[in-house]
Amino acid sequence: MNKTIQFLELGQMDYKEAWDYQEQLFKEILDIKIANRREESATETPNYLLLIEHPHVYTLGKxxxxxxxxxxxxxLEAKGASFYKINRGGDITYHGPGQIVGYPILDLENFFTDIHKYLRLLEEMVILTLAEYGIAGTRSEGETGVWLDVGTPFARKICAMGVRASRWVTMHGFAFNVNADLGYFDNIIPCGIRGKAxxxxxxxxxxxxxxxxxxxxxxxxHFANLFEAELRIVDRNVHIF
Structure with a gap:
């Protein structure tokens, strides 16, 4: 089991470009797993974590x-925003400057085979980070992501999540609002949930x-600790295939 995760910080990147890059890494891992099964071999599968900031974009899950x-x-054009229908779970969300977007592309068979545990650990990573700023983040039953003041009229989401998984390989991930322009959320019903900010x-x-x-x-x-992994920094200019 390979618990090393190659970490790339990609700066600001167009959403489609980042999506294509994810798909390449995702396919690389799947191809190794399929070959291992077909040839009864045991080639190690890699893991990746991408951190990205996107220009203004709205994405709609499948x-x-x-x-x-x-x-x-x-x-959309007047607001300088783009729109994509994509292959992750979940409904509609917004990405833009001031938001930390993370795409873990992991072979979960290197860690554990439980997609619910995977989502809960991503949430826990954000909850622990918020706690370092004195903010009590929490989960909202039936609503993936990280919230504040759940169960009150002031419930609000600070981190959205949506993933895709195939053969225990993940892609897409989380979007954590850090310095986000919240006005852009007024143009959608975030995650399809009405009445919550x-x-x-x-x-x-x-x-x-x-x-x-x-x-x-x-x-x-927190990500490394929760996944009991070693993060290995990879220069964004290095071709990693």
Whole structure:
């Protein structure tokens, strides 16, 4: 079992470009697993974690409802945003500057074979990070992601999650609002959930801007500990295949 995870920080990247890159890594792992089964071999499968920031974009999951997108094509263009229907679970969400987006592309057979545990650990990573800022993040039953003040009229989501998995290989992941422009969420019904707000770490702390590099350090530390993994930094300019 390979518990080393190759970590790439890719900076700001177009959503489609990042999606294509995920698909390449995802296919690489699947191809190794299929070959291992066919040839009765035991080639080690790699694991990856990508951290990215996207330009303004809305994405709709495969089970999502198009009615939750409140803008037409011209309005999207006016806001400088793009839109994609994609192959993750979940409904509609927004990505943009000031948001830390993470795409773990893992062979869960290197860790554990439980997709629910996988999602709970991603949530726990964010909950532990929030706790370091004195904020009590929590889960909301039946609603994947990380929330604040669940069970009150002030419930609000600070981190959305949506994943795809095949043969225990994952892709897509989480979107943590750190310094996000929350106005962009007004153009959708986030995750298809009516009547609940969205928030960002800087808003909760009452500051103009949170140091995103420090947030990333905390996330990565908790991610490695929760998955009992070693993160190996890979330069974004290095071809990793």
């Amino acid at each position: 089970s999502g409802d198009m009615a939750n997108m409140l803008l037409n094509e011209k309005q 969205v928030t960002s770490l800087n808003v909760e702390l009452g500051v103009e801007k949170v140091n995103e590099d420090k947030v990333k350090e905390k996330l990565l530390n």
